Amino acid sequence: MSLLTTSVVKAFSVLSIFVWLFSCHTSENKYEQITGQAQGTTFKIIYSTPEKVDVSNSIDSLFEAIDQSMSLWVEESLISQVNSSSDSIPVDSHFINVFLKSQELFHQSKGAFDPTVGPLLSAWGLARKKDLPLPTETKIDSLKELIGLNQFQLKGNILYKSNTKAEIDFNAIAQGYTVDVIAEYLESLNATDYLIEVGGELRSKGHNATGNSWKVGIEKPIFNSGAETNELQTIVNLDNSALATSGSYRKFVELDGKKYSHTIDPKTGKPVDHQMLSVSVIAATAMEADGYATMFMVLGEEKAIDFARKKGLLIQCISEEKGELRVSYSPGFEEIMAE
Numbered sequence: 001m002s003l004l005t006t007s008v009v010k011a012f013s014v015l016s017i018f019v020w021l022f023s024c025h026t027s028e029n030k031y032e033q034i035t036g037q038a039q040g041t042t043f044k045i046i047y048s049t050p051e052k053v054d055v056s057n058s059i060d061s062l063f064e065a066i067d068q069s070m071s072l073w074v075e076e077s078l079i080s081q082v083n084s085s086s087d088s089i090p091v092d093s094h095f096i097n098v099f100l101k102s103q104e105l106f107h108q109s110k111g112a113f114d115p116t117v118g119p120l121l122s123a124w125g126l127a128r129k130k131d132l133p134l135p136t137e138t139k140i141d142s143l144k145e146l147i148g149l150n151q152f153q154l155k156g157n158i159l160y161k162s163n164t165k166a167e168i169d170f171n172a173i174a175q176g177y178t179v180d181v182i183a184e185y186l187e188s189l190n191a192t193d194y195l196i197e198v199g200g201e202l203r204s205k206g207h208n209a210t211g212n213s214w215k216v217g218i219e220k221p222i223f224n225s226g227a228e229t230n231e232l233q234t235i236v237n238l239d240n241s242a243l244a245t246s247g248s249y250r251k252f253v254e255l256d257g258k259k260y261s262h263t264i265d266p267k268t269g270k271p272v273d274h275q276m277l278s279v280s281v282i283a284a285t286a287m288e289a290d291g292y293a294t295m296f297m298v299l300g301e302e303k304a305i306d307f308a309r310k311k312g313l314l315i316q317c318i319s320e321e322k323g324e325l326r327v328s329y330s331p332g333f334e335e336i337m338a339e
Contacts, residue, residue: 031193031209038063039071039175041199047186048193048206055185062181069094070174079168086164090157098170098177098287099154105173105291106149113295114266116151118169119143121264124271140269147266176201176244176290183286195238196286203242203286213237215338220325221247221277221318233327234316235338238282244289246297247278263297274300275319282314282336305330 034056035044045059069092071077082089091099105113120143123135135143151166152159170177179201186194186205193206195214204214217232236243246263263272279296283289292313296304301317308315308330315330 043198046195049189049191070170083167088158088160109295112298117266144269172294173291175199176286179203179286201244201286204238242286242289243282244293245280246293276301278318280316
């Protein structure tokens with residue numbers, strides 16, 4: 001949202017854990033279910049088609065195709081070639097789709113959403129992982145010269161970069177895109193109902209096996225560096241839409257009693273300095289929800305709510321104030337909360 005192998009975690013900000021509250025428990029079960037591991041995380045897909053179809057092999061092929069396009073952990077992937085090359089590179093349709101959406105979000109956010117921020121993430125992340133000193137102002141300034149999606153230009157299917165050392169990391173958006181690709185595939189099979197989850201990014205259509213809306217839970221953002229699931233903060237009805245959550249409460253640097261968020265502001269080159277711990281976004285597509293969630297973690301609660309109100313997005317922000325959690329919503333979000 002980093003991406004695409006079993007050893008990778010979300011780099012821009014850690015996804016909340018979503019709990020499937022209603023699944024497939026009826027005597028006449030028309031739903032199929034597949035689960036597995038991909039893209040450094042787990043996935044779960046529940047779906048119903050007019051004729052029962054086993055989609056396991058096709059889903060594996062989709063994961064592999066997206067890995068070959070955008071995985072930084074696949075040496076020969078397109079994105080690895082882009083990052084290591086000083087020349088223009090032809091890219092595939094998956095890469096183009098994600099690049100164009102990233103470019104749109106980059107301009108909408110005035111640079112708050114920026115998939116070239118990887119060098120700064122690495123600098124701050126290494127300080128956390130290897131117990132190194134935090135990066136100096138000099139180091140930050142030097143790395144900021146590599147930051148900016150405007151250093152890349154797409155003409156047709158050819159990607160050019162003006163700074164040969166600049167790199168792209170689609171972590172903040174590609175997992176959501178993967179969910180959309182799977183949804184499009186299920187749509188091609190005339191799927192009437194489905195709920196798709198990859199690494200916490202979700203997209204739904206229709207109803208669950210009880211005939212009701214799909215219901216999913218959003219985790220309470222309690223600081224927790226482990227894999228344990230926190231208790232739920234909110235349960236929502238997910239009707240023909242997508243949901244993604246980003247947060248800073250699992251990955252952080254703590255020095256001298258101060259927590260440094262793993263969400264980096266591309267403009268300052270430093271961790272964001274606000275009290276928002278997580279934001280959940282509901283949008284038409286999982287790629288949009290994923291990208292907006294990352295953007296909002298950079299912008300903070302006030303700007304996120306204002307942006308969501310103007311764009312008609314449904315979002316939930318959870319912030320910490322004097323040791324207590326404070327929850328705020330954009331107009332309309334509370335209407336989709338399950339009672």
